[in-house]
Amino acid sequence: MQLDPRDLVLDLASLRNGSNSGSFEIDMSGIDWGIEDAEPASPSGTLDLDVNYSEKSVIVRGRLSACFATSCARCLGRAVFEVTEDVFAAFSRDGGNTADGEMARLPRDGRSLRLLDAVKEAVILSVPGKPLCREDCRGLCPVCGENLNVSRCGHEGAAGAGCVR
Numbered sequence: 001m002q003l004d005p006r007d008l009v010l011d012l013a014s015l016r017n018g019s020n021s022g023s024f025e026i027d028m029s030g031i032d033w034g035i036e037d038a039e040p041a042s043p044s045g046t047l048d049l050d051v052n053y054s055e056k057s058v059i060v061r062g063r064l065s066a067c068f069a070t071s072c073a074r075c076l077g078r079a080v081f082e083v084t085e086d087v088f089a090a091f092s093r094d095g096g097n098t099a100d101g102e103m104a105r106l107p108r109d110g111r112s113l114r115l116l117d118a119v120k121e122a123v124i125l126s127v128p129g130k131p132l133c134r135e136d137c138r139g140l141c142p143v144c145g146e147n148l149n150v151s152r153c154g155h156e157g158a159a160g161a162g163c164v165r
């Protein structure tokens with residue numbers, strides 16, 4: 001099984017009928033992720049793929065082992081997270097459905113499949129609901145905006161009261 005690691009394009013001619021599996025090193029910064037609020041935080045990642053190929057359909061399951069960074073919900077600093085969601089994509093020659101959802105149509109004369117969107121989706125689904133730069137992030141001072149992880153501004157008592165004059 002051959003995959004171009006620069007744009008995550010799978011060469012269909014390299015697949016045999018049935019299960020195909022492979023592990024690919026990805027240069028994370030070489031890919032145009034285009035994900036709002038998240039960017040790669042590790043220089044390289046590993047994409048493990050299991051592709052089930054037949055005349056009629058191509059089912060792709062996989063996992064990207066990599067870290068991304070987004071903004072901390074408390075201090076707006078850098079919050080790193082791991083990709084935890086699986087990659088899934090299903091394509092068929094003539095449309096149809098699988099137990100896992102709708103299948104996209106395979107390009108009729110296509111020799112290759114672009115997996116970037118499916119991998120991107122796994123990254124987006126992995127962005128934590130409340131990302132934190134660290135478990136005990138102190139956040140920003142609601143009075144003066146100071147990053148309380150970095151320094152104390154002396155407003156702590158006021159911040160605790162919740163109604164600052």
Ligand SMILES: [Zn+2]
Binds near residue numbers: 134
């Ligand atoms: Zn933080």
Ligand SMILES: [Zn+2]
Binds near residue numbers: 142143146153154155
């Ligand atoms: Zn303050």
